[in-house]
Amino acid sequence: MTDIQFRSDVTLQLDDKMGDDAKVIRMAKASIKKTGGDMDEAARQGFINFLMRERHGVPFEHCAMTLYFEVPIFVMRQLAKHRISSISEASGRYTQMDGVFYRPVAQRPLIQVGRAGAYTFQQGNAYQDGLVQYVLAHASEAAYQEYEGLLEQGIAREVARMVLPVNVYTSGYITINLRSLMNLLSLRTANENATIKGHPQYEIELLAQRMEMYFASEFPLTYAAFEKNGRTAP
Template structure:
């Protein structure tokens, strides 16, 4: 049964659904240029023996060997996160549809650890924690707005209005879900833009909510391809 009472979340969900990704994939793809069919021998070797090659490819930005792998993630996050996510066009996406199903009343409300106050100019923003009064205002205002918009949505559905029309009243703080598939090169490009890290050669200033997704993506990838991830970090978190 579809829920009707709004629920509020301050977290995101990222799950690795399936994958065909390992450091070996980088090695055989790189070595085909000099070894031809013998490059498949890399599938039987310990990739630790060739971590210098992975680092070389990363350092000198020979990117194509990092494309011969695949990872599919299930992501549940606010719609405004997906609107930024979908700018990464070399990923493949399938998102739930408000045209074909009644959308669940799950909405994003920032946790108390989410900085609220923005200072500075574009590209050099600083974010400050905010006062208890500001956090209270954000929480109460969002929850009130969410309840009202979802009540209007249900009222239209009950009156026979099409789902694709009624959904227009729902805010971007509504949670959606999707499957997102990428290779490691595309993921590294995503991480270079959607995480803020002191080790990064090029500074980035992502919105915190998409960074929350990025951190979970990176943790899953680091387990699958530890040598590639280490080379990415060692070379300034720049996608090759």
């Protein structure tokens, strides 16, 4: 049996980007046959803030980032809900899936308190933490052993993968425009500055926080306007 691995993190790396803050302005001014090339820094920031505040969202759709990810499948499923994006994922039909599984860190909240739509999560006790660690390890090891056993008997990969749990890691690329990215961040992060508070699952927020880091770095004026206007997608 292959030695399996456990991780408690997600990977996100910038692969490519299209456009910059100046392109947002250029796309917005296309209707009046202007480019905004003569604007100084303060004017550019003010104009992007105007677009964000007044919810003129289309200019932000002309800029995008392509990001490489490694996440457990249950995070991938949440990521796929953000449909204004393009996702290319490693296929368990064509390649053998690696024996890499997600197992949360001990401080990950475990206990749901409250009713659906208005609940919070709290820390588990030592026994609950240990139980989650043990059960996930045991179930993952058993599933991967069965998976390899099916492959050894000539069963197709697309069938054998059915035994694997949703904490197995997958990888791929997502290309997402800035308008869709801002919508993702508004839903998948819990931020005190947000007009509408997000209630994300712990693991998808790990990924969203890394997306936000690249957003702030590559599109600083747009990101500043997003923050200033309550972290709501235009």
